[in-house]
Amino acid sequence: MHIKKQRLLTPGPTPLLPAALHAMMGSDIHHRTEDFRTLYKQVLSDLKDVLGTSHDVLVLVASGSGGLEAATQNFFSPGDEVLVCSAGKFGERWVEIMKAWGMKATVLTAPYGDAVQPEAVEQALARNPNLKGVFVQASETSTGMQHDVKAMGLAVKKTNALFVVDAITGIGTMPLDIEGWGLDVVVGGSQKAFMIPPGLAFVAISPKAWAAADTAKAPRFYFDLKKERKNAVSGESAWTPNTALLLAFAEALKYIKSIGMDKVVENAQLLARATREAMQALGLELFSTSPGSSVTAVRPPAGMDSGVIIKEFRNRFNAIITNGQGSMKGQIFRLAHLGYFDFHDLFAIVAELELILAANGHAVRFGSGVAAVQRVYAEVALPKLELALS
């Protein structure tokens, strides 16, 4: 254990796609050239393909939070009444954004780990026909919970409200039928299932949302999506683009298209399932009652601070995993699955977790968590074997 390779195993930034990283070396291009316009058009077109939508998709030089702000200020006005589903740290971020923009938010809160139920959204919409928007996280990264955005979207679709979805960790980890389910504004980020570093956000915008934009009065300048749309037609960005990340994005989108976005989702779902089974095999409790596939939140053994597990991963194995956020710090650790993760990663992570538990005085049968992961692999990839095993 003298050599310990650093391994980034968090739900964002996620592990980087080597081809994308290498492509960043080509960033000695200028952004007001035909070369750039070709690149930019390709990224916007591939991104639409990958998201499976004909809606406009616009890229911003910003973190995901910038994308959330853009999704608000372009389509709403101060004083607008909106509904926010809040079930974790990122739900709370929506509430902060509403506050910053002077919007009147009704908040449907679910305890950390739980989901806001679609019925509650439906009822709130029925109670208040003035609601201009419904804001939600597809996947709440802080707790590993996943919302039923399909049911919510179909409910919102029947009203005049816009359905605004933070899909930053939802994209690539769950099916998202943007048009079919009525997802009017969908926000994503580069450093999640897209396997590249942080720095780009993007927003998919429905015709219903564009219509709302015409009357929205919130001030805007940098995140002016209409301006971006106008420029995008000719392969231009409104402001200086992040060329390095766009070169990386182009490679990552090519890779994702080569696999198929549905398979990328399936990959995360499979790793999430194998992780849940491994945790159960190790006697650990899952945190979320409605677990998604971006990240699995796990409670440490009773009496143990989850920070110990984070620290042990870092010190013993040079592996970066994440603690709970906000009030959940110390109470959960989170294992990520979104983007460039594979079974090889998971075998090692679980073997290391077993050692960490043992090192901290918890009874562990070495290999038992790994075996649970292997059984999931075998069930899917070796179905004949699975018959023999069962």
Place this chain on the structure above:
Amino acid sequence: MHIKKQRLLTPGPTPLLPAALHAMMGSDIHHRTEDFRTLYKQVLSDLKDVLGTSHDVLVLVASGSGGLEAATQNFFSPGDEVLVCSAGKFGERWVEIMKAWGMKATVLTAPYGDAVQPEAVEQALARNPNLKGVFVQASETSTGMQHDVKAMGLAVKKTNALFVVDAITGIGTMPLDIEGWGLDVVVGGSQKAFMIPPGLAFVAISPKAWAAADTAKAPRFYFDLKKERKNAVSGESAWTPNTALLLAFAEALKYIKSIGMDKVVENAQLLARATREAMQALGLELFSTSPGSSVTAVRPPAGMDSGVIIKEFRNRFNAIITNGQGSMKGQIFRLAHLGYFDFHDLFAIVAELELILAANGHAVRFGSGVAAVQRVYAEVALPKLELALS
């Protein structure tokens, strides 16, 4: 299993150190500048530190085989009588080189997997006082076998013969006291424990070898080590150097110095030991009777071609491991430990091997090989726990 990261897990090229790889981006430097001379002097100086010798160490733009040739043509003459220890494909390479250079080689052969015994070398030296050189592999990469170069070196030291050691996979995987053990000419390569791509060889040369060089009559031009030595004093290379790899080498040497070369060796030894114990836990037979720590050669289960295992690693997990070489092809597979390998790698490799064995109809208890690796980790890193387990 839709996402499968490519993983290079062979005994050369070995996994690359990211910092070294990144440094290659700085190769827009010219080699007849002070910047280059500073870099080259640093590499030569760090390389001596890492090898633990005050002997001259010279770097060549060549594969390891070029280094083996340089180690021959600079110190010997056509017609010279020499002794070659041959215990695998690389022993046979020495024999080919002797033949190409018109030298008269007596060959001490050990079957693949076994080692040539130091006593045999001692006896051969006693029988023929005209022997000008003894050639050996410190570590025979084709079989995972390790020679007792200490005992051999101390025997050769008492004679006028030079002891020429192919340490290409020996360096960084076993202790090598170049001066104390009388290793006159030691050859290494960049793509082994040095964690960078192939393209550089290096040769460490004792005063006794330099003295022999004065009378050696084999023709030489590109690999003229005296010419290299003369240039190296002022930080120059005789011919155009591989600047990209030298930039990488400088980073890798800095990394190795930060850990300590003894710890790099210990790392490989520990992984090799854990691998042997995992193979035994899985009921697999080790191939070598004298296993080293560069690579572990393992026999597949009876009736199985090792090529199946290689192919399954590639197809199922996108991981590149190596088959046997030459006549051993199909009969063994080889798991590497030298250089930038860690326990995380090994946990996953063993979990994958278990699945591959199961997929091919062999009885495997999932997690049992991984548990053997975990026990070795625990014994070393968690000694108190080990007491509780035993």
